[in-house]
Amino acid sequence: MRETLVVFRRELQSYFLSPIAYVFGVLFLALQLLVAGLITLRQGGQASLQAFFGWLPFVLLLFLPGLTMRLWAEERKLGTLELLMTFPVRIQQLVFGKFLAAVTYLAVVLLFTLGLPLTLAAYGRLDWAPVPWGYLAALLMAGSYIAVGMFWSSMTRDQIVALLLALVSLLVLYALGYPGIIEWLGPQLSELTPFWARVAVVTMELLNGISPYKYFDSIARGVLDTRDLVYYACFCGFFLYANALVLHGRRHKG
Amino acid sequence: MHTTTRRVDPAASQASGQRGSALQLTIHLVLLVLVLGQLVYLASRLRLRADLTSDRLWSLTQSTRDILARLDQRLLIEAYFSPKDKLPTQLRESRVVLDNFLDELVQLGKGKVVVQRFDPLADKAVADKCTRLGVKPIDMQTGTSSSISVDRHWQGLRLVYGGGKQKVLDQVGPQNSFLAEAILTPAIKEVATAQKRKFGFMEWPVQAAPGGQQAPSGIGWNLLRTHDAIAKRYEFQNFKDEEGALLPDDVDTLFLFRPKELTDRQKYVVDQFLMGGGTVVLFADAAEYQIGPRRSFTKVPFQLDAKDSQYKFLDQLQHYGIEWKPRILADLRMEAMRSNQPQEYFGVPQRTPWGQTVGQVFYPYFFHAVGGDWSKLADELATRNGHRDEDLAERYRRFRPGIDSEEFLFQAFKKIGRGPGFYWPTWVDLRRKPGAPDAVDLPVGITGKVMLWSSPEVLTEEPPQSLDPIGQGDGMAQTQQLTQFRNKLLERLSSEPRQQAPLMVEVQGEFPSFFAGKERPKRPAEIKEEEAKKAAAAAKAAADDGKPDEGKPDPNQPPAADPLAKTDPVGPPAPKTEDEADAAAQPVAPEAPQRERAVKPGRILAIGDADFVRDDLVRQDYAQSGGPVSVNGGGFFSMLLDWLAQDRELVELQSRVPTDRTLTLVQPSTATRQDPRVEEQKLRTTTQLLLAANIVLPCLLLIAFGFLVFLWRNAQKRAFLHSVQAD
Numbered sequence: 001m002r003e004t005l006v007v008f009r010r011e012l013q014s015y016f017l018s019p020i021a022y023v024f025g026v027l028f029l030a031l032q033l034l035v036a037g038l039i040t041l042r043q044g045g046q047a048s049l050q051a052f053f054g055w056l057p058f059v060l061l062l063f064l065p066g067l068t069m070r071l072w073a074e075e076r077k078l079g080t081l082e083l084l085m086t087f088p089v090r091i092q093q094l095v096f097g098k099f100l101a102a103v104t105y106l107a108v109v110l111l112f113t114l115g116l117p118l119t120l121a122a123y124g125r126l127d128w129a130p131v132p133w134g135y136l137a138a139l140l141m142a143g144s145y146i147a148v149g150m151f152w153s154s155m156t157r158d159q160i161v162a163l164l165l166a167l168v169s170l171l172v173l174y175a176l177g178y179p180g181i182i183e184w185l186g187p188q189l190s191e192l193t194p195f196w197a198r199v200a201v202v203t204m205e206l207l208n209g210i211s212p213y214k215y216f217d218s219i220a221r222g223v224l225d226t227r228d229l230v231y232y233a234c235f236c237g238f239f240l241y242a243n244a245l246v247l248h249g250r251r252h253k254g
Numbered sequence: 255m256h257t258t259t260r261r262v263d264p265a266a267s268q269a270s271g272q273r274g275s276a277l278q279l280t281i282h283l284v285l286l287v288l289v290l291g292q293l294v295y296l297a298s299r300l301r302l303r304a305d306l307t308s309d310r311l312w313s314l315t316q317s318t319r320d321i322l323a324r325l326d327q328r329l330l331i332e333a334y335f336s337p338k339d340k341l342p343t344q345l346r347e348s349r350v351v352l353d354n355f356l357d358e359l360v361q362l363g364k365g366k367v368v369v370q371r372f373d374p375l376a377d378k379a380v381a382d383k384c385t386r387l388g389v390k391p392i393d394m395q396t397g398t399s400s401s402i403s404v405d406r407h408w409q410g411l412r413l414v415y416g417g418g419k420q421k422v423l424d425q426v427g428p429q430n431s432f433l434a435e436a437i438l439t440p441a442i443k444e445v446a447t448a449q450k451r452k453f454g455f456m457e458w459p460v461q462a463a464p465g466g467q468q469a470p471s472g473i474g475w476n477l478l479r480t481h482d483a484i485a486k487r488y489e490f491q492n493f494k495d496e497e498g499a500l501l502p503d504d505v506d507t508l509f510l511f512r513p514k515e516l517t518d519r520q521k522y523v524v525d526q527f528l529m530g531g532g533t534v535v536l537f538a539d540a541a542e543y544q545i546g547p548r549r550s551f552t553k554v555p556f557q558l559d560a561k562d563s564q565y566k567f568l569d570q571l572q573h574y575g576i577e578w579k580p581r582i583l584a585d586l587r588m589e590a591m592r593s594n595q596p597q598e599y600f601g602v603p604q605r606t607p608w609g610q611t612v613g614q615v616f617y618p619y620f621f622h623a624v625g626g627d628w629s630k631l632a633d634e635l636a637t638r639n640g641h642r643d644e645d646l647a648e649r650y651r652r653f654r655p656g657i658d659s660e661e662f663l664f665q666a667f668k669k670i671g672r673g674p675g676f677y678w679p680t681w682v683d684l685r686r687k688p689g690a691p692d693a694v695d696l697p698v699g700i701t702g703k704v705m706l707w708s709s710p711e712v713l714t715e716e717p718p719q720s721l722d723p724i725g726q727g728d729g730m731a732q733t734q735q736l737t738q739f740r741n742k743l744l745e746r747l748s749s750e751p752r753q754q755a756p757l758m759v760e761v762q763g764e765f766p767s768f769f770a771g772k773e774r775p776k777r778p779a780e781i782k783e784e785e786a787k788k789a790a791a792a793a794k795a796a797a798d799d800g801k802p803d804e805g806k807p808d809p810n811q812p813p814a815a816d817p818l819a820k821t822d823p824v825g826p827p828a829p830k831t832e833d834e835a836d837a838a839a840q841p842v843a844p845e846a847p848q849r850e851r852a853v854k855p856g857r858i859l860a861i862g863d864a865d866f867v868r869d870d871l872v873r874q875d876y877a878q879s880g881g882p883v884s885v886n887g888g889g890f891f892s893m894l895l896d897w898l899a900q901d902r903e904l905v906e907l908q909s910r911v912p913t914d915r916t917l918t919l920v921q922p923s924t925a926t927r928q929d930p931r932v933e934e935q936k937l938r939t940t941t942q943l944l945l946a947a948n949i950v951l952p953c954l955l956l957i958a959f960g961f962l963v964f965l966w967r968n969a970q971k972r973a974f975l976h977s978v979q980a981d
Contacts, residue, residue, distance in 0.1 A: 017967060022960040026953045033949045040917075041944050043937050047915040112952035119948055124917040129308045209294075222307040230297035234290035241286060245279050 003089045007097025008104070015105040024067060025109045032059045033113060040120065047124025049117060053134045053220040057213055060106075060142050061174055065166035067105070068149025071098055072247070073159045081250070091247045095150070095240050102146045107139055130222025137219035140232040144212040145170055147239035154246045176204070177211025210235075309913055312431055314358055318439045322359065325366045325446055327416030331356065334389045336375045336408045342394055345407055348427040352409070355434040374408045387412055390424040411438075415445040421486075444486055451487070451899050454501055455479070455509035456494035456520070460542065460554060473542060473554075475511050477869040478891050488895055493523070498777040500526055500845055507533040507898055512542065512864040514556040516567045518775035525570065525768045526846075531854025533898060536571075537864035540580035540680035541717030545876065549600065551678075551721040564775075570768045572685055575696040575761040576860050579681040582717045583755045583862070584618035586747050587709035590656075591621040593885075598675050601880035602724065602732070612880045616740045617723055618713075620882055623656035623673030623706040623757060635710055635752050646751070650710065652692065653754055659705040663897035667890075670914045673706050674890035676757060677865035677882055681714060683756040702761035710752040713743065757862045764852035771850070779842045859898075867891050919944065 015021045032055065039051035075081040084094060120126045149166040156162050208214060212235060215228040305313040333356065338349050356369045374381040374391075384391070389410030395403070411423040421441050428434035460473045479490050493501055493508065498519040501508060508527055513536070528534060542554040558567050558580065571578050585591060592614065593599050599620045601612035632650035636643045657664050657673050667673050684702045687693040696702050725735035769775075776784070865871060871884035920937040 016960075016963050019960070022956060025956045029952050029956060030949055033952060037945045037948045041919070041948065042941060043917065043919045045917045047917050109956070112956050115948050115952055119944055120917065123919050123944075125913055125915045127308050127913070127915065129306045133306055218312075221312070222305065223312045224304045224306055226300075226302045227294070227298040231294050234294055238283075238286055238290055242279075242283055245282055249279060 004093040004097045004100070007089060007094055008100045011098050011101030012104055015101065021067075021105065024063060025112070028059065028063045028109060029112055031062075032056065033116060035059070036116060040116070047120040047126040049120070049126075049131060049134055050221070052113070052116060053138065053216075056138050056220075057141055057174065057216055060138075060145055061167075061170050064106075064142060064145040065149050065152075065163045065170065067102060068146050068166060069153055069159045069163040071102070071150050072154040072243075073156055073162045076157045077159070085247075085251050091244045091251065092240075095244045095247065099143070099146060099150060099236075099240055102150070103139060103143050106142045106146070110135060110138060127222075130220075133222055133224060134220045137216050137228075140219070140229075140236075141212055141216050144232055144235045144239075147236045147243070148173070151239045151243045151246070154243050154250075173211050174213050175211075176207045177213030177215075314355075314362065314431075314435060315439075318359075318435055318442075319362055321439060321443050321446065322362050322367065325363065325415075327366070329363065329367045329416075329442065329446065330414040331359070331367065331369045332412040332414070333369055333371045334374050334380070334384050334408050334410045334412070335371055336406075337373060340375070340405070341407055341409075342405075345392065345394075345409060345427060348429055349409065351428050351431055351434050352426060355428075355431060355438060359438075375406070381408075384408060384410065388422045388424055392425055392427075411441075413441055413445050419445045421445045440483070440487060450489045452489045452491060452505055453507045453509060453895070453898075454491050454493045454505040455511060456492070456513070457511040458494070458514045458556075473544070473868050473870065475537075475864070475867045475869060477872050478867050478888055481888070484892055484895065488899070494520070497779060498523060498775075501530075501532065503530070505532070507535060509535045509537065511537050511867075512539045513567065514542075514558055515560045516558060516563065517560045518563050518565055519777060521563075521565055521567060521570055522769055522775045526849055528574070528765050528856040528858070529767050529849035529852045531852065531856050533857040533859065535894075535898065536576075536682075536858065536860040537867065538578055538580075538680055538682055538860055538862055539678070539864040540582050541678060543678055543717075543721065543865075545870065545882075548726055549722075549724060549876075549879075550726070553717055553719050565768070565772075571858075571860070573697070573768045574765050574858055575685045575700045575702055576759060576858060577683045577685045578860065578862075579683070579714065581714045582619065582678050582680055583621075583708060583757075584713045584715070584743060585621035585708045585711060585755075586618045586713065586743060587621075587624070587711040589624045589626075590709045590711075591616070591618050593622070593675065595883075595885050597874075597877050597881040597883045598885040600723075600882050603880055615724060615736060615880075618743060619678050619721065620675065621679075621708065622675045622886075623667075624709055625655070625657050625668055625671035625673075627655045628653035628707070628710050628754065629655075631710065650752060653710050654704065654707050656707050656709065657705070658707055659703065661705070661897065663893055664705070666893070673757075674866055674886045675884060676863035677868075677871065677884070678717070679708075679755075679757055679863040681755050682759050682860040682862040684759055684761065696761065697763075697766055700761055700763035700765065702759060704756040704759050706756070706758040708755040708757055710754050711747060712753060712755045713746055713750065714755065755862075758860065760857065760859050762855060762857040764855050765858075767848075767850050767852070769848065769850075774848045777842065777845070783842050 032052070035055045036049075036052035039055075040046070040048070072081065075084060085091075087094075117126060117128075117131050121128070148170055149162070152165040152169065153159075153162040156165070212232070215231045218225050219228050305311065333352075335349065335352075338346060341349055359367045360369055372380045372383075374384050374389075387410075389408065389412065392407045392409060393404050394407060395405075409426055411426055412420060413423070414420045421444055423437070423441060426434075426437060428437055457474065478484060490509075491505065493499075493505070498517075500523055505527075508524065510524070524534060542556055543551040544554050546552055559565075568578055568580070591599060597612060599614060600617040601614045604611055604613040629651050632647050632653065633642060635650050636647035657668055664673070684694045684704060685696060687695040694702065723736055723739040724732040727735065866884045866887035868884070870876070871882055872887050874883045877883050919940045920933065
């Protein structure tokens with residue numbers, strides 16, 4: 001645990017000492033708050049963070065691969081990964097420390113969005129009860145994105161490739177959980193032979209079940225469901241474990 | 255011994271090692287996916303869920319739980335659903351809601367609720383059964399890159415209770431759990447309840463406006479009464495029959511919808527109904543207005559009492575403790591006539607850069623009770639030109655809250671801070687002592703309360719012949735006309751003391767009969783019988799007297815009293831038909847003896863408006879042109895029925911509205927004289943400021959935070975360099 005904390009502190013420091021993190025933070029805040037503000041802040045609108053949390057998964061999807069692409073790829077490119085491997089730290093602790101630091105960084109950035117609920121509460125009757133759970137859902141969602149991004153970052157030396165791989169895989173995962181996509185795919189699949197159409201439907205349902213987007217909605221609207229929490233824990237756990245396995249492989253390869 | 259030494263190729267060995275580790279990695283990950291997949295599956299089967307919203311937006315109410323707990327037989331719910339993956343988005347959302355709702359029903363039903371799912375698309379026999387039962391398919395058009403097709407979807411339910419009573423919901427598509435519950439729980443209650451509650455009503459036809467016009471349509475109240483959501487729970491029977499029969503015992507509530515031309519007999523029927531412990535609900539209107547093109551309102555004339563009526567209905571109501579002043583009310587307080595849904599009141603379509611919108615028009619004859627406590631405004635209202643009139647302020651401190659009742663009927667309205675919208679309402683109050691407006695003077699044993707009040711800025715007036723606030727001219731002319739209309743009312747307001755108008759009252763107890771000590775008004779058949787007897791007696795007397803010439807009338811004899819007896823002043827009386835002869839021969843059945851005092855406590859509920867339930871407003875006939883539209887009228891009426899039936903569960907379901915979370919960036923001006931453009935400008939500025947503050951401020955804060963970190967880091971570096979240099 002102590003080792004994890006050491007890695008976490010080092011990573012977190014590196015975030016806040018780098019100007020890129022601020023550029024990222026400002027761009028993220030500007031886009032997210034602009035979209036949510038334009039939808040929400042109007043006379044007769046609803047004092048609710050529905051628009052804010054509704055757009056958050058998509059905005060996170062655009063920004064987080066940029067944050068995670070450097071996590072391992074940069075270490076490999078600079079040759080510091082080998083140095084890291086020589087530290088008396090287990091790979092799992094390294095992975096988890098970095099993951100926690102990225103999530104904490106994002107939590108700090110999200111703190112700067114608290115002005116929006118405060119404004120809504122000042123001008124309407126905001127239901128505060130689901131707000132913390134909305135932020136928790138946002139962190140869980142971000143955690144799952146970060147885990148995926150970290151995994152791809154560990155697979156390649158090139159940050160741009162890591163960024164693209166993370167972006168594409170997250171887009172696919174996002175799309176699979178989005179009902180409109182399934183509806184659009186449905187008629188296309190029906191043109192296949194019945195067997196393959198059935199296989200495609202089952203696969204789509206399975207993939208739909210994998211998408212983090214599907215589990216975000218209920219927590220964000222204030223319903224805490226053990227299924228969603230278990231899902232996020234499993235999703236993050238899987239990608240972090242895969243990440244650790246990849247790094248193990250690299251250590252053994254020397 | 256010959257030994258051979260195999261040389262191992264390092265490259266091949268490395269490749270093999272890589273393959274091995276890749277395989278190992280893959281196996282690891284596949285196993286992990288399987289384990290985690292199982293875990294997620296188990297978690298989704300054994301779910302624990304907590305609804306953390308303060309309105310419990312995503313949970314079933316106690317009402318549904320109570321209804322389920324009372325089921326003593328099995329409730330079978332047959333769900334005729336086509337597969338989820340074939341549904342379009344809008345139905346897919348509702349399917350999720352429905353599935354969740356049905357799952358919760360099964361869970362809460364504790365074995366008494368069984369859900370069976372059928373797929374009509376997979377089995378033709380099931381589809382045929384759907385058609386037989388009345389479950390309707392939903393045909394929706396879908397398109398691919400190469401074709402357009404119409405797909406058939408099914409989403410209907412059949413509820414069977416105890417193998418007997420059943421109910422079919424042909425198409426169900428609730429967009430949220432709220433609506434799912436509002437649709438399904440009453441249906442469950444309907445099948446699980448023995449019989450429908452019966453209500454009686456009396457309504458009077460609308461007459462034509464002067465000038466030879468046709469009688470206006472849409473002023474009746476058929477639409478709500480026959481609406482499926484109400485008709486499935488309650489049965490309405492018209493008792494305004496020409497025979498003037500007393501109401502049967504199985505009716506305990508009688509609605510008087512905009513009473514007019516009331517005969518004494520009808521008043522007697524109402525009185526005797528009250529004496530028997532009935533509940534009378536009066537929808538009172540001081541005037542009937544026909545809505546013409548471009549919102550011109552023309553009064554359709556009517557009299558409250560029939561021409562030959564001996565007793566006045568207003569006196570009868572006063573006898574029971576209700577004082578109805580048949581004048582119309584105008585509430586000039588902006589909160590009372592402003593609505594989040596402008597069409598609920600009165601608007602004029604306007605073209606804006608964002609498209610066509612409806613701008614609300616000052617029209618104080620359409621308003622609602624405001625939820626707040628008006629006594630808090632006493633000092634403000636009693637202050638004129640900077641001077642406060644203490645006597646007036648003291649009087650105004652006795653003002654009542656707009657919704658002055660704790661009844662569960664008003665639960666939802668209290669939540670949204672406003673009562674139902676009324677249209678040209680009238681003053682209905684408790685009987686008060688003459689000269690003492692604060693002293694209620696109810697008959698002995700009667701209790702009463704005012705449930706809804708207007709704001710203290712109300713005016714009363716005789717219903718004008720025509721109300722045309724915006725006129726028929728162009729935009730400029732309309733604005734001028736509206737300004738004149740407004741100024742006229744404001745001048746009146748400033749010259750009169752403030753008062754609140756009561757809009758809805760309830761009195762209950764053992765009422766004294768209005769007809770006690772009076773002659774009982776006879777039924778038309780009785781009158782006819784009497785007249786026939788008189789005519790017969792006269793004829794007999796004439797015969798006994800021995801007329802010299804039967805073919806000619808005696809010039810000294812008055813004409814026959816019976817108008818129905820077709821007498822010919824010149825010729826002999828027309829011979830009676832067989833039916834008439836039978837009718838005259840059959841004596842009219844005697845009716846129950848007159849009750850001079852109540853045998854059971856009764857109740858009168860008087861609402862100072864009948865227009866909120868009128869068909870054209872409920873049907874939203876004028877929605878496109880800016881209203882008026884009675885948005886809350888249907889809901890209020892439905893809740894009123896449940897409240898009268900003391901069906902708290904259904905009222906709770908219907909009144910389960912989310913807390914009003916509407917953003918008010920700029921408080922609407924309460925000053926009636928403010929130019930609306932000033933308010934618009936203020937709103938635009940505030941919105942832009944808030945938007946800028948919410949976007950720019952967090953970004954600046956983050957940059958400032960970064961700058962502080964940078965300074966701190968530099969200071970650290972400098973300190974380090976100093977220490978190195980010092981060493």
